[in-house]
Amino acid sequence: MYDIIAQINDLSVRSIDAAKKIPEQSTTHRIFCGSLQALALQLQDMSNVVWAVWRAPCPGLRTSVLPVTFRPASRDLRITPWRMYSTSRQSTLPTPNLLSQLFSRPSRPNTTPISVQPVSSTPRRFKRTSAASPKPKPKSDPEEVHPRQKPLSDAEIKAIFGPVKFNAKLGNRILAILHGHRLTGTLDADLPIDIARAITKQQFDIALEWLRNEYPVDEDAAIFARIEREDRAAEEKLVRRAEKLGLYKPQSGSYDAELGEEGSPYGKSVLKEARERNEKRLLAEQERKRQEWLDGEKEEHERLKREFGKNTSLQQYQEAALTEARPRADPIERPYLAWVQKHHIAATNESPESMNITNSQRLLAPLLFSIVVLALCYTFAQKYEFPARKDRIMPDVPPAVATVGAIVAANVAVTLLWKYVPPAWRLLNRYFVIVPFYPSSLGMIGSTFSHQTWRHLGTNMMVLGLMGTRVHDEIGRGNFLAIYFASGVMGSVFSLTRSVILGRLGMTSLGASAATSGIVAAWCMSHFNDKLTMWILPQGLQEQIWTYGWVFLTCLVGTEVFSLVAPAFLFRAWPLSRLTKMDHAAHLGGYVTGAGCGYTIMQKKKERERKARQSRWI
Template identity: 50%
Template sequence: MSNVLCVAWRTPGLGLRASSLLPPNATAPFRSIGRHSSPAWLLDSISRRFLNSSSLFTPLPFRLRRPEAPCPPSPSQISARFFQNSAGLLSQKVPPPEHGVKLRDEPFSKAEIDAIFGTRAKISLAMGNRALSVLQGRRLDGTLDLDFPADITRAVRAAGLDAGLKYLRENYPIDEDAAIMARIEREEREEETKLIRRAEELGLYKPQSGSYGAELGEGDDPSGRSVLKEYRKQNEERLLAEAERKRQEWLEGEEKDREKWKQQMEKNTSLQKYEDTSALEVKERADPTQRPVLAWIQKHHLRATNYEMDVTQLTTRRRILPALGFTLLTLGLCYAFAANYEPPAKADRMWPDLPPAAATAVAIIGANVGIFVLWKAWPPAWRLLNRYFISVAAYPRPFSLIGNVFSHQTVRHIATNMALIWFVGTKLHDEIGRGNFLALYMAAGVIGSFTSLTIHVLTNKLFITSLGASGAVSGKPACLPACPFGIPRAVYLANNQITSEKLTIAFLPREWQDTISAPGWVFLAGLVTFEVLSMVFPFRMATLDHWAHLGGYLTGTLWAVNWKEKERIEREKNKTWLDKVFG
């Protein structure tokens, strides 16, 4: 603590005072000055009141006998006059009228006033209520020792005030001693504040914070008001307001979506003929504050749905030609990949201990499973998946011809196709190698997708979508699966052409496989016949993309014929002259 306060207190000493300001009896030595100085009779009255407040008839300060001889001025009074100018001594502010504290809503009646103060007091109704209010206010403020307003002292005698105080103490008890102590502490703080401010004005005191009485922070933090907290509070309020605005826009957007969808229905006649009307309905939006997860899912569902797409502006040519160009480009890349692929050395492989066929199948299965998880568990990816991983005849995107080959939305769908890739694809991989296998995989997939897209556009079935395996297991005795890109069917055919073996069911006992078997062309003819019959007499138990299947069959057949021709040419080149003559 700095001792500047003492310096500021002692500054108006004897050497600095004008002699004309001293009273005649100022020759008496100064007493020590405490934090609060008052005349001796005042301090004596307060102390006696504090020590004997339980008595109802303690003499009030206004009843005490004033000292006959004038008291010498206290040092606090002298110092106060030293810091004031002459104008302040001549002009004194008139204190505001004292109203006290209202005891109850309705004023006391005349009978109650007479019962409190006595009939001899002859106090009016208004003055009686005012005196009681002022007395109660003085009790709460701890200022019963101060002089009462002049109008009360003229109208009410001391005995009447004692009677009113007695009534209040009996009917409205409070801790008057605590009120007096609170008043003393309050006046001490005010006096100390005045002294510190005066010392600061004179340059005798400089607080460490830069200014005395600076604004405290939250919870009376002496470090002051935190600008960072204010910015944070403003940002939080702004974010809350922004969130509420977005919430209202979200809830009000449902009607806008209905209007957009209505306009789409009016423009597009194909959409009006669509049978599944439940898929076209605009769902009620969830409140983000009550159902945040559902609202989050609906938000990304709407982002993935393009209401602004005007399919009426696309012609048949604009739908088919870009897809045809992408298909031809893919076939060219597949041919180049198959012709130039060289298998890596075992040391250079990512999984050297895993057979190449199994590694290839695992990579394909992993890609399909990853996209399946995005469909099921990550709504933010729906917009990307709707664009490039599902084939839509109404608004085709070229990349979706190959993207939908890796896309599945049901567990049965992906399980069936991945099982075929593992059990049949690995065997074909061992026969023809990785380069040919991957080229055949991609070529059959893109040709199947292009075939399906072209047929749906030409038949004006624009709102049919296709992805992944378009069918599931049919009710065949052999439990033959269906696949959208035709690779397993091409696998059966190619395997038959290469090894000249009959096709059978792998999990049957060996003695049964010779009986339950058929040549590859018979198996292929049966699959094609099934697809044709399914298109003529559609099954309701499963929705199959038969045109994609036929495109896969065509790709596998052409590849197998080409492979067989290459094998024949290679054998002819390797024949000796003796084989050529006698062959």
């Protein structure tokens, strides 16, 4: 850019030197100087970013009384390094007839000749409209700024202006407008028409002098601030024009774009802004849910009271339920406890009011499902064939250990879900526990794999480990699994039926005790007349302490029946108090099912032995 300007300067100097050699009053001299002036104006319009205004006095375009001087063109072709434009000036030119001919551009080159018109000897001021034209005057009616809060009285106005015809209201407005001009640095602007007609030049000076004495303001600083504002506005206009034309491409993408962190010209990161918006939205959503969670405690108490009042079968559990509804923890202060409480509430039935069903409806679906399970167990026992050694997954593990171990592992897994996985509570409450108020058919079989305490799990699995392997080796895997599942389902049926008949709809039941009871009963029936003793006793005591299988089974069933019919006060003392927490109806169902299956297996065994003896005799 600077090289181009230097070449233009050099061309201008050579052109002026050539003009000196032409007679001053000749027509050729006037045309040549006018052409130079037109060339300068056209060079000025060539750039939208830098305007170089060249004004060279020409003797042929001046009156005869003016001195003939030539000013170097480089003196007017100046550009400030830190500015994007140069200030345009007014030019003293003759009548515009010659300029109109000089500026006229033919549609085709060299088709329309230039006609020379007579030049007037009277100089004329002429303003050329361009992007770098003089800055417009500021608005003549700026915002009124009163020098003080309380308006001046009529006497004070007369003391300032003297005897005047206008009232105090107009006088205060005059002072407010003048003070506003002082603050904005626009004292050279025209006054509003009504004020210009109301006061004279002398009154204007008096008012301005009074304001300067009473309310001093740095008017020079205001003027400089105004100039800077106008310069910035003009510069911004020029740069935006250059940016629109593609001559200026800032690093930030657009002029006056918002800078990024630490003044980065690349602007703010869109991804970071999106992340910040999402974070704010998530925080607001989290706070809203937190308030809903804390405010829902009172609503939960009211809901429970309303449900207990409408349903008489739940009124006996009102106190316990309200006691369990502990104060809700703050998710910010105690996040883990609040998380557990949320899943605890979600795991309960949301609208027990909709469960207004009869006792027959509560029992029908579970009974039908239990019948289907019993049929499947019988079919499995009849059709199951033990796989060959090469087809087993763990051929080196005894079949009894593999079967019992798989059942134990399933029970342990469900217990871990109860203990340490609150999100699974909703699933477990629906399919792994018997709830008489709204029973689930799948819960009849799922409850046999469900334990909520390690003591309960350990007791049942110990019985299964001691007795299950023996029964498995004697009757086989098919019969063993059929007895286990059938006993568990029938125990659930006994427990559910008793709770519904007695109206204990809030009493839940779970555990594998019914299934293990069936395994024990089947073993007793398979050893109906055999002597049974405890393997932990010494060999000498085993010969003295023993009993028959049917006697041992009778004692177990008698204990369960006594626990069901005996008064509650008999079980207040320890350790009998623990019997009140057992589901004796489920145990009886397991014993009955296991005994029936064991008796059937024993009869088939005797029939096979009888046929074997007959075949040997024949």
